[in-house]
Amino acid sequence: MQNKKIKIGIVGISFGMEFVPIYQKHPHVDSVAIADLNSTLLSVCAEKFCIPESDCYMDLDEMLNDTSIDAIHICTPPSSHAELSVKALNAGRHCGCTIPMGMSIDELYEVISARKKSGKNYMFLETTVFGREFFYIQEMYKKGELGKIQYMTCAHYQDMEGWPEYWEGFPPLMHPTHAVGPCLLLLDKTPASVYGIGSGRVRDSLKEKYHCPFSFESAFIELTDSDVIIEMERFLYEVSRSYQECFRVYGNQKSFEWQQLSDENPVLYERTGGIQQELIDIDGDPNRFSRGSEIMEKRIVVPDYGYRLPEEIAFFTTETVYNDKNQHLSFKQGGGHGGSHPHMIHEFIMSIIEERKPIIDDIKGAYWTAAGICAHLSAMEGGKKMVIPAFDKMK
Numbered sequence: 001m002q003n004k005k006i007k008i009g010i011v012g013i014s015f016g017m018e019f020v021p022i023y024q025k026h027p028h029v030d031s032v033a034i035a036d037l038n039s040t041l042l043s044v045c046a047e048k049f050c051i052p053e054s055d056c057y058m059d060l061d062e063m064l065n066d067t068s069i070d071a072i073h074i075c076t077p078p079s080s081h082a083e084l085s086v087k088a089l090n091a092g093r094h095c096g097c098t099i100p101m102g103m104s105i106d107e108l109y110e111v112i113s114a115r116k117k118s119g120k121n122y123m124f125l126e127t128t129v130f131g132r133e134f135f136y137i138q139e140m141y142k143k144g145e146l147g148k149i150q151y152m153t154c155a156h157y158q159d160m161e162g163w164p165e166y167w168e169g170f171p172p173l174m175h176p177t178h179a180v181g182p183c184l185l186l187l188d189k190t191p192a193s194v195y196g197i198g199s200g201r202v203r204d205s206l207k208e209k210y211h212c213p214f215s216f217e218s219a220f221i222e223l224t225d226s227d228v229i230i231e232m233e234r235f236l237y238e239v240s241r242s243y244q245e246c247f248r249v250y251g252n253q254k255s256f257e258w259q260q261l262s263d264e265n266p267v268l269y270e271r272t273g274g275i276q277q278e279l280i281d282i283d284g285d286p287n288r289f290s291r292g293s294e295i296m297e298k299r300i301v302v303p304d305y306g307y308r309l310p311e312e313i314a315f316f317t318t319e320t321v322y323n324d325k326n327q328h329l330s331f332k333q334g335g336g337h338g339g340s341h342p343h344m345i346h347e348f349i350m351s352i353i354e355e356r357k358p359i360i361d362d363i364k365g366a367y368w369t370a371a372g373i374c375a376h377l378s379a380m381e382g383g384k385k386m387v388i389p390a391f392d393k394m395k
């Protein structure tokens with residue numbers, strides 16, 4: 001790092017390409033290097049963003065030879081995440097990794113152990129906790145407007161037909177963080193245990209890689225030091241429902257429900273504490289009609305939070321690298337991930353510059369990912385309660 005500016009290396013530039021211009025414009029980034037096994041993609045990205053050939057690599061090993069690179073952003077397929085994260089950390093680089101953090105509990109431990117030995121930062125790059133809806137509800141919660149939270153539900157619905165072959169038959173809850181991340185961060189509690197259940201069946205060819213028969217998986221998560229339960233559900237194959245990453249938060253004063261369709265607005269409910277006045281006025285008998293609180297309901301427009309960012313990157317909350325001609329599937333289906341990308345990149349960079357832990361560090365990333373891995377294991381065992389490992393107690 002020189003003059004509080006860092007050099008970033010992005011590994012995997014399919015979805016990863018989305019982040020190149022955000023880093024390039026960030027006031028604390030000096031330059032960006034890229035790596036991908038696909039040389040055509042490498043040339044396209046280099047040309048589009050004026051990256052010199054000397055900063056283009058075929059893989060992480062080559063990239064790590066450039067000692068001026070301070071931090072690595074991993075955006076390769078899921079089964080490589082833990083291995084590449086460990087490699088980057090062992091090479092003394094800060095590491096940010098897209099979802100999922102790893103494919104097994106052992107892999108989560110390996111990343112934590114490497115982060116501890118390295119003394120560098122690890123950030124789990126979950127987009128949903130940097131989206132507008134999460135910022136909006138977090139603001140309300142911090143002001144006390146929701147009151148006491150009683151229950152939360154979350155879901156990630158996505159039809160993965162046609163995605164790269166490594167996704168085929170992926171167990172739905174094995175990578176749950178687009179759904180559960182916002183719920184866990186809102187309360188800032190760790191998941192303690194989980195019961196999962198599988199529903200429906202996928203076609204036989206989808207069972208070959210991961211041996212998961214279920215089309216849908218649902219789970220209930222118990223939290224440490226909290227009476228709140230989180231319900232989470234996810235499907236990836238053979239369900240007729242359009243894309244959504246969503247959460248619902250039920251408080252005793254206000255509740256938030258994500259919109260059913262992507263072109264609608266979310267709903268906010270407010271329990272006023274009064275009784276249903278209209279019924280009393282009509283009938284004139286309060287004793288008969290004072291059943292149930294008065295609940296106000298309204299659709300709300302969630303604001304954009306670009307103003308929280310340095311002005312050089314604020315416009316990325318509404319603009320992306322992808323456009324009508326160049327559509328990454330997750331963007332087409334996910335509606336731009338709620339303007340999350342520049343917020344997430346800003347947090348990764350500033351945690352390094354300010355020498356502090358990122359908001360989603362390895363321990364949080366491991367808890368969130370493990371909640372899903374354990375839910376899937378529970379579903380495979382008919383709903384047996386699974387205790388989530390205490391990652392924060394790891395020596």
Ligand SMILES: NC(=O)c1ccc[n+]([C@@H]2O[C@H](COP(=O)([O-])OP(=O)(O)OC[C@H]3O[C@@H](n4cnc5c(N)ncnc54)[C@H](O)[C@@H]3O)[C@@H](O)[C@H]2O)c1
Binds near residue numbers: 058
């Ligand atoms: N909202 C989100 O957070 C979000 C959205 C989309 C994708 N993702 C994650 O991003 C990752 C990549 O997704 P994608 O859709 O771009 O996948 P993809 O298969 O389209 O692209 C992966 C790229 O990585 C390259 N690659 C693979 N192994 C490599 C290695 N060892 N070294 C260098 N390059 C390598 C491939 O050549 C390819 O270009 C996935 O893990 C996915 O879960 C996250």
